[in-house]
Amino acid sequence: MIQPEKMPEMPNDLQIARQAKLRPLGEIARGMGIREEFLEPYGDSVAKVKLGAVEELSDRPRAKYVVVSAITPTPLGEGKTTTTVGLGQAFSHIGKRATVAIRQPAMGPTFGIKGGAAGGGYSQVVPMELLNLHLTGDNHAVTAAHNLLAAMLDNHIHQNDDFFHVDRHSVTWRRVLDVNDRVLRNIIVGLGPQTDGIIRETGFDITAASEVMAILALSTSLRDLRERLGRIVVASDTGGNPITAEDLKAAGAMAVILREAIKPNLMQTFENTPVLVHAGPFGNIAHGNSSVMADLIGIHAGDFLVTEAGFGADMGAERFFNIKCRASGLRPDAAVLVATVRALKAHSGRHRIKAGAPLPPELLAENPDDVHAGAANLLKQIENVRLHGVSPVVAINAFPTDHASEHAAIRSIAEKAGARVALCEHFTRGGAGAVELAEAVAEAAAEPTSFRFLYPEEATLREKIEAVATKVYGASGVEYDFGAARQLDAYERQGFGRLPVCIAKTHLSISSDPNLLGAPMGWTLPVREVRASVGAGFIYPICGEMRTMPGLSRHPAAERIDIDERGEIVGLS
Template sequence: MAPKSDIEIARAAQKRPIQEIGEALGIGSEHLLPYGHDKAKVSQHFIDGLADRPDGKLILVTAINPTPAGEGKTTTTVGLGDGLNAIGKKAAICIREASLGPNFGMKGGAAGGGYAQVVPMEDMNLHFTGDFHAITSAHNLLSAMIDNHVYWGNEQEIDTRRVTWRRVLDMNDRALRQVTTSLGGVANGFPRETGFDITVASEVMAILCLASDLSDLQDRLGAMIVAYRRDKTPVYARDIKADGAMTVLLRDAMQPNLVQTLENNPAFVHGGPFANIAHGCNSVIATKTALKLADYVVTEAGFGADLGAEKFMNIKCRKAGLAPDCVVLVATVRAMKMNGGVAKADLGTENVDAVKAGCANLGRHIENVTGFGVPVVVGINHFAGDTDAEVQAVKDYVAGQGAEAILCKHWADGSKGMTEMATRVAEIADGGSANFSTLYPDDMGLMEKIETVAQKIYRAGSVSADSKVRKQLAEWEEQGHGALPVCMAKTQYSFSTDPTQRGAPEGFDLPVREVRLSAGAGFVVAICGEIMTMPGLPRQPAAESIRIGPDGEVEGLF
């Protein structure tokens, strides 16, 4: 008999009413805003009353650089949360929401897999509670108000050639990357070039995920730079008087979503900023709420540790006052072989030498994570074709790096396949050995921060940036933005900006093509190499096989 697909497993789940999941965390039903029977938002009023409670232990799940072989970071996050609960710990997980663009494109959903999933899986991967639609609407309200402001006299003296605020859509659509608006005559405004980004790349998304409450949200929205005047002075969203209405649209979206795993354990699913153009972590408010309600909180950061974990540490933890107690670094035997030069078609054949050759990427990430002062344990996400010799090769390599690797079989066995890892992670988190520190201080110069990440995390030999980029960074420092952290935007597939350079390259040049100030979110984006903020669909998008079946249920989503 063929193994069940993710969606078949999810549909067979014995879900409990969301009120029961909330009650297990101490959230009364009166503080849950239900969306059907199996998902709810946690009220801001309840969250406000948690401030004096102690925090639980924070565990970050990250990974090696992604390969087509797959790593299973979300699956491991869910499995570890279930595993901790199975050994008698009170644990919750915190993950990001899924974007429609990748769901209908190539990546698929973001609810885990096998017997380590969050449900309702279909809802989570489609419209969920409407948070992304609210962010899209708030972002585009500001876009409309900017053009409207110009149309009705341009009191702020916006230079229409320097409007930096684009529009967004939660879909992969390459045709919208560069567009011209307001064509058709005087009644339609002043024509100008602009474009669309995907919603998860919006600064509004990053702000929602970093804001502490509605007041902080409105302050940050108002601080977003949307355009420049002819004298180069910035125009803010508050100058257009858009911040209040945007906050109204985001009022419900600001409240974290509570759902459950297949094993009926609590899962907060909230926010979803891009991990290469933004900071790639779930919302601060969801993480902080979970820490007040559970003894252990398992969260994840997008893509490999060079992007996700670095930003989790240097942006999210710095801004929110968080400190991880343990990091789980996910790797697979298949990915090690691929890093070792094996083609995807040949990954099913045992090749211990290739595993050993491919472990350099894993070793680099171990070194980087421990550099933040946080203990790391490697989780080998098990695939059915992995051999004992290949698994042992990874374990031996990791031991040589001064860490330990544990085989995890959560995909096939749920919490039963995660007992060893859960026990060890709890021991490490309780042991208090973490001595967390960020990579650089606030008062370091912006260019120096970029160089620090490039050299210490990526192992670049040099950073190249033309005079225009360096001048822009200097201007922002003069304007009072010098204390902001940097958010590096680069390919997720390599430490370098070349996605084909697997393993652990070093000594390369890191080109900084452009810098952008996200003044509301509170970071400076350094765009390195070619990064798309509006993806396109592949030749055969997943959307081609997604449909409603004869029984009225969704088919083809997985």
């Protein structure tokens, strides 16, 4: 590998993105089998795809369906989006046509510490400024629809409607905003004269954490979207009965706000591979996958549909298999696990990586023994993919600071576990750098599949939670706080027991404790609270402290973002 001192200087992501030679979107769509009449252009570089394209493409052959996940990531992330884009590009290098489907980035993290989410280097979605900033306004539509419901709920409380009385202490529906702002986590509303409403405690979450976002991502049609919105539970009445958006007569107006947002957005990669960008549900408390609508289009648009699942395979991929695939009816043919030298070294417990801080020098020193010491995490995530009957392919996402001996260590670990392995240099070389990965994925996807859900629909909520905890996380059991146990019993009585579960926990460990690295065993999953996203169609037990409204760092990315004298954006990464 090229050592850091010899590495030629590489342009940054924004500079690379501006080198892209974009093709007309009509041409991109035609390559997918989508006629131009199904496109609604938003400028020159992005277009909405009308929902009629689903039926238009339905008689075309089905693409191989590939999900990209990862080992448990460090706070810096391991390059899942970059790998997803690089793999999509690489298929054209082996004579195959691919479509990529990814989530839309949240603007809060873009202006915070994380930066954008368009991929990176020569494997990114372009124009990256459009993708990271507003795009076609879908996130803002989610914000507006969510907050309309909050306003109508508070108005109902204020008007003291005789139809039903809201138990103010039962209200679970907060407001949302697509900005990182810690001071809004807990607020008091209704201050001032009596005409300004009833005083009560509430707060804001980031828009990506909204149930409306999860609904947008899981809906299979406009009608399905409308019905799911109506099922949202926001509070209980004084008799303990759930109050829904339909009860408040808010769901119809919410659907109107989201009428355009349900249409997936068509863009392209640096190498002109089609990309469907749609929805961005939070990966901690929601399922962390792009939309079903995008997949229903992409599954008939080429030879391969490559999509991404958030965080490690214990989180995004598990939810992809057990929540998204239940909603869409689609079944995966292969799964990619992105692994990096730095993450496996971190899982050895010998190095600490902190977001926003330089990597420790000892982490960059050649040490394949540290890679082997962190191997348990990779092995468990391979097992987690196989639990669902899907063939895993390990993608070694190479960094210039890696060493050949460390890559060899990852290859040895994965091959001994029976997984296919590919070394990837798509960040610096684009699709050509992921050809080995494309060939391995094509081989895996050609094998007969035996996809299966982790648990049956008719299992109880406790049985579902315990299946994920023990089989996927490696826990020895589950412990429920008294309140959580009561909530589970109530949801079973209310008829929500057939819903899948989406366990809200840290993404920095397979366990619920972010400090436990590798693949910890013999621990107990603590469920302190259980909430219902009835509209989205899942129950989410909360294990540990979940931040649903991030804060800004001491020096957020927003400080570096500006407009130059030509009106071009600078500092975006």
